[in-house]
Amino acid sequence: MSSVLITGASKGIGRAIALELSRRGHRVVATARRPETLADLPVDQRLRLDVTDQETVDQAVKDAGDVDVLISNAGETVRAPLESVPLAEVERLFQLNTLGALRVAQGVLPAMRARGAGRLIFVSSVQGRLVLPMIGPYGASKWALEALAETLAIETRHFGVKVSVVQPGAVSSGGGERAGVFLKENDPYGPLYEQLPLLRGESVTPEEVAAAVAATVEHPEPPLRVPVGAPAERAxxxxxxxxxxxxxxxxxxDW
Structure with a gap:
């Protein structure tokens, strides 16, 4: 069984991954910005880790001990047209979804490289390969994440490190409902925003994503890209x- 560190394990996809891997007998290190939110998870360790904070990343990696697998899951989204989205929100998403993922990968890679083995699994989205209007900042952060992941796959395979990107479509995790919405009163993009549920299509559950992640952890030669569910495969x-x-x-x- 593997020793697995998961970022963003307090809710949604990250929580489902922690439960699934723990059920399968892996040693799970669950992390979140507020570790008290992990108290009810049946895992081996619960650590504070904010992917945007280097000090907490360094401390969590140290406290976790040997990590065979990093599951980089922490992330957020917003809803806004690119014409008027606050640039501070775009920067925040890149810090969290993209640079945060790289920051944690940098934390675990030296030990993986020294051992000649390890796995990096990034939870991305179909929006890492295509775009949806009103969710452009999130999509851009995931396109950038996939570029980093593919580069890491090339750079680290000589050292025995395997890299995978998991790509669900819409997920019924509540993340979209928690997203900040930046629309003015009588916003000209309001009618487009109203069509967003149609554009996102049918969803998969966090448990389905967790099962795909667990299968990737246990696959002897995992693929680089792992679409999750028929909607993602079709898209x-x-x-x-x-x-x-x-x-x-x-x-x-009709727009």
Missing amino acids: LKARKEASENEPFLMTKI
């Missing part, structure tokens, strides 16, 4: 087949 296939010379949307909208 990514359609994106691959679509023209690169025009914007791509899975669902046509």
Whole structure:
């Protein structure tokens, strides 16, 4: 069984991953900005880790001991048109979703490289390969995350480190409902925002994502990209087949 460190384990996908891997007998180190939110998880360790705070990352990596697998899950999203989204919100998402993931990877990689073995699993999204209007800042942070992950896969495979990117579509984790919405009164983009549920399509559960992550942890030769669920597979296939010379949307909208 593997020793697994999970970021963002207090709710949603991260919590489901911690429960699934613990059920399968892995040694699970669950982390969150507020470790008290992890109290009811049946895991081996519960540590404070804020992916945007280098000091907490360094301390958590030290306290976790040997880490065979990093599951980089911490992340957030917002809802806003790019014309008016506060740039501070865009910067915050990149710090959390992208640079935060790299910061923790940098923390565990030296020991993995020295041992000649390890796994980095990044929880991304189909929005790491395609875009949705009104969720552009999140999508951009995931496109950047996938570029970092693919680069890491090339740079670290010589040292026995395997890298995977897990790509669900919409997930019924509550993350979208918790997202900050930045729309003015009578915002001209309001009608487009109202169509967002149609654009996001059918969802998968956090447990389905957790099962895909656990299968990736246990796969002897995991693929680089792991779509989760039929909706994600359809969306990514359609994106691959679509023209690169025009914007791509899975669902046509009256806009």
